[in-house]
Amino acid sequence: MKIGILGTGVVGNTVGSKLVQLGHEVKMGSRTADNEKGKEFAKANGSKASHGTFADVAKFGEVIFNCTSGGVALNVLQMAGTANMEGKILIDVSNPLDFSKGMPPILVPSLSNTTSVGEAIQKAFPEVKVVKTFNTMNTNLMVDPSLLKGEHDNFICGNDEEAKTKVKEMLAWFGWKPGTIIDLGDITGSRGMEMILPLWIRLWGVYQSPNFNFRIVR
Amino acid sequence: MKIGILGTGVVGNTVGSKLVQLGHEVKMGSRTADNEKGKEFAKANGSKASHGTFADVAKFGEVIFNCTSGGVALNVLQMAGTANMEGKILIDVSNPLDFSKGMPPILVPSLSNTTSVGEAIQKAFPEVKVVKTFNTMNTNLMVDPSLLKGEHDNFICGNDEEAKTKVKEMLAWFGWKPGTIIDLGDITGSRGMEMILPLWIRLWGVYQSPNFNFRIVR
Numbered sequence A, B: 001m002k003i004g005i006l007g008t009g010v011v012g013n014t015v016g017s018k019l020v021q022l023g024h025e026v027k028m029g030s031r032t033a034d035n036e037k038g039k040e041f042a043k044a045n046g047s048k049a050s051h052g053t054f055a056d057v058a059k060f061g062e063v064i065f066n067c068t069s070g071g072v073a074l075n076v077l078q079m080a081g082t083a084n085m086e087g088k089i090l091i092d093v094s095n096p097l098d099f100s101k102g103m104p105p106i107l108v109p110s111l112s113n114t115t116s117v118g119e120a121i122q123k124a125f126p127e128v129k130v131v132k133t134f135n136t137m138n139t140n141l142m143v144d145p146s147l148l149k150g151e152h153d154n155f156i157c158g159n160d161e162e163a164k165t166k167v168k169e170m171l172a173w174f175g176w177k178p179g180t181i182i183d184l185g186d187i188t189g190s191r192g193m194e195m196i197l198p199l200w201i202r203l204w205g206v207y208q209s210p211n212f213n214f215r216i217v218r
Helices: A010-021 A036-044 A054-060 A070-080 A117-124 A161-173 A187-195 A197-207 B010-021 B036-048 B054-060 B070-080 B117-124 B161-173 B187-195 B197-207
Strands: A002-006 A025-030 A049-053 A063-066 A089-092 A129-133 A154-158 A181-183 A213-217 B002-006 B025-030 B049-053 B063-066 B089-092 B129-133 B154-158 B181-183 B213-217
Touching: A002 A010, A002 A054, A002 A070, A010 A025, A010 A036, A010 A049, A010 A063, A025 A036, A025 A054, A036 A049, A049 A054, A054 A070, A063 A070, A063 A161, A070 A117, A089 A117, A089 A161, A117 A129, A117 A154, A117 A187, A129 A161, A129 A187, A154 A161, A154 A187, A161 A181, A181 B197, A187 A197, A187 B197, A197 B181, A197 B187, B002 B010, B002 B054, B002 B070, B010 B025, B010 B036, B010 B049, B010 B063, B025 B036, B025 B054, B036 B049, B049 B054, B054 B070, B063 B070, B063 B161, B070 B117, B089 B117, B089 B161, B117 B129, B117 B187, B129 B161, B129 B187, B154 B161, B154 B187, B161 B181, B187 B197
Parallel strands: A002 A025, A002 A063, A025 A049, A063 A089, A089 A129, A154 A181, B002 B025, B002 B063, B025 B049, B063 B089, B089 B129, B154 B181
Antiparallel strands: A129 A154, A213 B213, B129 B154
């Protein structure tokens, strides 16, 4: 499958590299076509990896991952272009973390509590099938849940059932079993998924490691 | 031990009744001394149970539980009276849920993201030893974690180490083992503990039951 990755950070690199290893064609995008990190990604991942602008990536991908920061996601998607994403699945893994006031980060007030990045994207781009997942854990666990002993969970939500079914199939590529994927319903589920971040960051501090995840015990 | 319970709702009743069963003297408080729910609690729980005003309860309790809603907690504690609580442990189990805009509730904006109920109480009442715990689960699980199969976790935070140690001993009364109590450090840990509520409420809807809890898998 042709997959687009918006963002050149750790998340984009980890997810993108894993998708190339799994045999997919992956294009990583940034604001400019000659971004150094984009070039490095393409160079490091061989012939199935490439890079370009956000618009190039949106045009290229059959499925698109938003791996940019939540606070800039709407702006990035404007650059990606509505026409390039129409009818496609956009997997939003972002969080609206605001580090401008120092540590710990707060959530961008206009993107939390009464809304969320997932909801804001879906509202701004109604022709895109937004599916939120992966935002509640460290990147290494997204692409390999077996790194932790014992079962742990990944949340998912979105308005389009067919799109969610497709994304659940993609989650299985990374090793996520059905019993560890919790479907929170429509895209408003993003709110809770993003608001868990302050606890996640706190736990990182307590454990001095991001290698943990949530499990819902029933 | 003499224990005060601020609030006459389900949480106050469940925690208060359990403490009476465990052999403690429990006084439940509300705005007025003749509150019907307070009377019912006292009547239902025998000679070790009593009721009174918030101030009566604060005076009575060696340890005090805040089982009121987070949005009114500061007001309640003003009524309870600083002098009555000085040097005592206040266990805050509240959440700043705001149902005024309909369902699902949001968090009271002035008590979330950049602060929390736990932090606000500690700031307003520096002479009280605030310990936050229990707010991330349904009431029945607070007083009996064995209701769920498999281990699940309870968070705790607070500025006073001695007070936290004491509260951890009290958590053991209810069946909470050391390996299931996660100490998040000082009272600013309340922020993440309270911001998990939107996800908790969403999960309640998904499962059509509040009988679940979080486990941190490492």
